[in-house]
Amino acid sequence: MSNPSTALTDTRLLLGVSGGIAAYKSAELVRQARAAGAQVRVVMTAAAEHFVGAATFQALSGQPVRSSLWDPAAEAAMGHIELARWASQVLVAPASADLLARYAQGMGNDLLTTVLLATAAPVALAPAMNQQMWAHPATSANVARLRERGVAIWGPGVGDQACGESGAGRMLEASELVEALIAAKVGDQLRGLRIVVSAGPTFEDLDPVRFIGNRSSGRMGFAIAEQAALMGAEVVLVAGPTSLPTPARVERVNVRSAEQMLRAVLDQIDRADVYVGAAAVADYRPVAPRPSKIKKAAEVMELKLVRNPDILATLADRARRPFLVGFAAETDDVLHYARGKLEAKRLDLIAANRVGLPGCGFDSADNELTLLWPDGELALPRASKAELARRLLLHVSERIRSRQG
Ligand code: PMT
Secondary structure, eight states, X not given: OOOTTTTTTTOEEEEEEOSSTTHHHHHHHHHHHHHTTOEEEEEEOTTGGGTSOHHHHHHHHTSOOBOOTTXXXXXXXXXXXXXXXXXXXXXXXEEOHHHHHXXXXXXXXXXXXXXXXXXXXXXXXXXOOOHHHHHSHHHHHHHHHXXXXXXXXXXXXXXXXXXXXXXXXXXXXXXXXXXXXXHHHTTTTTTTOEEEEEESBOOEESSSSOEEOOSXXXXXXXXXXXXXXXXXXXXXXEEOXXXXXXXXXXXXXXXOSHHHHHHHHHHHHTTOSEEEEOSXXXXXXXXXXXXXXXXXXXXXXXXXXXEOOOHHHHHHTSSSOOEEEEEEEESSSHHHHHHHHHHHTTXXXXXXXXXXXXXXXXXXXXXXXXXXXXTEEEEEEEEEHHHHXXXXXXXXXXXXXXXXX
C-alpha cells in the first residue's frame, strides 16, 4: 500500500501552466506533488504569466521557472530538449482551449508546445475553460484527436465557473490531480483485469410518478471505476440513476431497478475477473407497480413489497465466480454487520462504511472504509473517494496476484 508522502517518489513532473484563472490552483498542485515526493519543474506560457507570477512557482518548486524558448541563460542551464527528456510525466494544468488547439495541431510556437512535442513521457492535460468553450465542437475535436494519440485528459469538473456560468470546464482540484498522477504511476497494477463495478442507487417504481430510492449519489462507485481505468483495467460500470459523467475509458451501462442491475451485471460477468458492488441496491420492490398514477384516497396506505434478488449472492453461487468485493453501508456496529455480510454472501472482500453522518458515506467527496476479508482487516482513514478507491483496488490487485502465485 503506497504512503501518500512517498507515492510520487521517482516522479519527475514537468508541469505546464497555460493561461487561465485556474492557474492559481496549479501553485497548490506544485506544493502537493512535492509533498508526495515528486520533483517538479514548471513551464509557463506567456498568457499564464498574466494570472500567476513565475516567482510563486519558483518558490514552490524550488527550481527556476521556464517560459521562453529564447532565454539563452536558461537554455544553457537546461535546454528545452533536455527538459523534455528530464520529465517522467508531463501535466498541463490548466490546459486552455488555445493550448489544446495548438497541441492537437502539432504546433511548437512556444516553449511549452515545443516541450510537448519533444517529450517521450506520458502527457496528461487538465482542461480549464468556460463551459461553452469546452462544449464547442472545435474543442471536442481537438480533445478527441489528443486522446487518440494517447494523451490523458483529466477532467474537467462540473460546477460554478469564475465567469459566473455553471457547467463542465472547471479544472480538477490540486488534490484530484495529485491522485491522478499517483494512479498514472501505478498504471499497470490492474492491466489485464476486467472489472465490473456497480454504482449508485436503484429506483423501484411504484407508479409512473413515484419510486422507492435511496441516498446513494454514485460517487464511490464512479471513483472506483475511474481509478480502475487509470490503473489499466478494462472497466464496465453498471450505473443506477445518477447524473455523474462517465469516467474516461469506462464502458457504462445505465439501469434503473435492482432487477435491471442484476441482468446487466450477469451480461458482463462471464468475462469479469473482479466484481465490485458499490451500488446501494434496494432490498425490496413494490409487488405490483401500478400502470397509472396512484390516487390519494385512504388516510393510511399500505405498500406491499417483495425481496429483490441479491446480486452479490447470485454471483457467489456461480460455478465460475470473479473476485467478489461487496460494500456494507451501516449506521451502527459497522464492523460486526460488515463481517456478517462478508460471510453470508461468501465474499472475498467487503468495504465497510458508516452512513448517516455528515462528511462521509452517501453523497460526500470523502469517505472512510475498513476492508475486511476472511482472515484480516485494514482501516483506511478518511480520504477522498478517489484515494480510497485506489487503495481498495491496490489491495484487490495484491490479493489476486498472490492467489495466482
Ligand atoms: O454512492 P455514494 O453517494 O458515493 O455513497 C457510497 C455508498 C455509501 C453507497 C457506498 O460506499 C456503499 O456502501 N455501497 C453499498 C450500499 C449498500 O447497499 O450496502 P448494503 O449493506 O445494503 O449491501 C451490502 C452489499 O450487497 C453491497 O455491496 C450491495 O451492492 C450488495 N447488494 C445489496 C442488495 C442486493 N439486492 N444486491 C446486492 O448485491
